Amino acid sequence: MSGRLLIRGARQLLTLRGPSGPRRGASLRDLGIIENGAVLLDGPRILEVGPTRRIESLAEARGVRAIDATGKVVMPGFVDSHTHLVFGPPRLDDYEMRLEGKSYAEIAAAGGGIASSVRAIRSWTAARLASHAAPFLDLAARHGTTTVEIKSGYGLDAVSEIKMLKVAAALGGVPTFLGAHALPFEFEGRPDAYIDWLCAEVIPDVARRKLAVFADVYCDRDAFTREQAQRYLEVARSHGLLLKIHANQFARIGAAALGVNLVAVSLDHLEHLDDGEIQLIARSQSVATLLPGSVFHLGLHEYAPARSLIDEGAAVALATDFNPGTSPTCSMPMILSLACAQMRMTPAEAIAAATINGAHALKMGDRAGSLEAGKQADLLVLALGDYRELPYYFGANHVELVIKSGEILNVPKTG
Numbered sequence: 001m002s003g004r005l006l007i008r009g010a011r012q013l014l015t016l017r018g019p020s021g022p023r024r025g026a027s028l029r030d031l032g033i034i035e036n037g038a039v040l041l042d043g044p045r046i047l048e049v050g051p052t053r054r055i056e057s058l059a060e061a062r063g064v065r066a067i068d069a070t071g072k073v074v075m076p077g078f079v080d081s082h083t084h085l086v087f088g089p090p091r092l093d094d095y096e097m098r099l100e101g102k103s104y105a106e107i108a109a110a111g112g113g114i115a116s117s118v119r120a121i122r123s124w125t126a127a128r129l130a131s132h133a134a135p136f137l138d139l140a141a142r143h144g145t146t147t148v149e150i151k152s153g154y155g156l157d158a159v160s161e162i163k164m165l166k167v168a169a170a171l172g173g174v175p176t177f178l179g180a181h182a183l184p185f186e187f188e189g190r191p192d193a194y195i196d197w198l199c200a201e202v203i204p205d206v207a208r209r210k211l212a213v214f215a216d217v218y219c220d221r222d223a224f225t226r227e228q229a230q231r232y233l234e235v236a237r238s239h240g241l242l243l244k245i246h247a248n249q250f251a252r253i254g255a256a257a258l259g260v261n262l263v264a265v266s267l268d269h270l271e272h273l274d275d276g277e278i279q280l281i282a283r284s285q286s287v288a289t290l291l292p293g294s295v296f297h298l299g300l301h302e303y304a305p306a307r308s309l310i311d312e313g314a315a316v317a318l319a320t321d322f323n324p325g326t327s328p329t330c331s332m333p334m335i336l337s338l339a340c341a342q343m344r345m346t347p348a349e350a351i352a353a354a355t356i357n358g359a360h361a362l363k364m365g366d367r368a369g370s371l372e373a374g375k376q377a378d379l380l381v382l383a384l385g386d387y388r389e390l391p392y393y394f395g396a397n398h399v400e401l402v403i404k405s406g407e408i409l410n411v412p413k414t415g
């Protein structure tokens with residue numbers, strides 16, 4: 001039995017085929033749709049994509065197992081390029097206190113906030129963390145996510161950060177070192193000393209042992225300063241790590257500009273930008289990764305200016321920011337609905353931002369994010385006849401079938 005699989009008859013096959021770089025401007029709306037399309041998979045790779053009649057007549061397609069997608073939408077799997085998927089217990093007390101109008105300071109004083117996540121990560125074994133995270137990864141997959149980035153950043157000591165990175169990699173995620181997420185209590189009042197220690201001790205070790213692909217930093221008001229972030233990212237880059245930055249989430253302190261200057265692969269959040277920063281990002285190489293889930297969950301109203309970013313030519317991606325404090329969703333379809341309703345992205349733009357541009361935000365644009373010959377066989381069959389229904393019918397899961405690396409993930413195996 002060959003490892004070939006044919007998905008045939010799709011009413012709309014969204015190929016997302018196109019130029020090799022991230023999609024910008026009008027090209028973000030071009031989903032490369034083939035009506036009555038088919039995809040032929042050969043093990044973990046895509047062999048051919050095209051009209052069903054042509055693909056079915058190929059010698060390579062003869063006698064292979066076929067999945068009938070008649071009347072349905074077939075598209076690439078989602079690339080969720082920003083998550084904090086490895087964490088401890090959900091922060092339900094924080095959630096309730098915030099809904100009652102309590103401040104961050106009051107929540108922290110009650111033992112909540114990020115410090116509670118740090119306590120759990122430090123005390124839990126890698127096996128316990130992995131078995132807590134795995135069901136979320138499964139849930140994400142059932143909502144169509146086939147590639148996921150996972151950050152450290154709840155350990156904040158060398159042993160715990162490395163434990164998180166190992167769990168992230170063991171789960172199949174793209175691991176990102178986020179040691180500069182918050183200040184651990186051991187360094188209370190000494191953020192520069194913490195950054196110095198990360199740069200001298202932890203980053204070199206993480207890079208040497210190849211435990212992370214990216215380094216990321218939380219640069220904002222009440223977080224690390226622009227100078228601290230620059231020092232940390234430059235050291236990370238000198239050790240061969242690619243760069244990401246949590247930028248302009250709550251305040252404008254120059255984080256996005258810092259990321260552009262350091263040629264960060266992605267600038268993430270970007271809720272607060274002025275016109276100059278929008279222009280700077282639009283002309284840069286960095287992907288602007290927008291995370292509307294956290295704005296929604298926090299009950300805030302200032303979403304990132306997606307419309308201006310896209311219209312000015314920025315490469316916009318969408319991700320969940322899945323984490324227990326500010327964005328407890330791992331559903332990419334929910335993020336698409338938020339992007340359309342709250343940020344005025346079109347359904348086509350949202351889909352491209354959540355697939356091919358997400359792949360570029362992970363430097364995986366040559367392997368993932370579109371259905372093209374030679375790429376990873378990661379794709380979805382939706383129980384929908386028009387791709388616009390995906391964000392439109394919000395709050396429900398219309399992903400019927402998930403195929404990752406040529407393997408069907410979400411139906412029980414038989415035989």
Ligand SMILES: [Zn+2]
Pocket residue numbers: 082083084246321
């Ligand atoms: Zn984040």
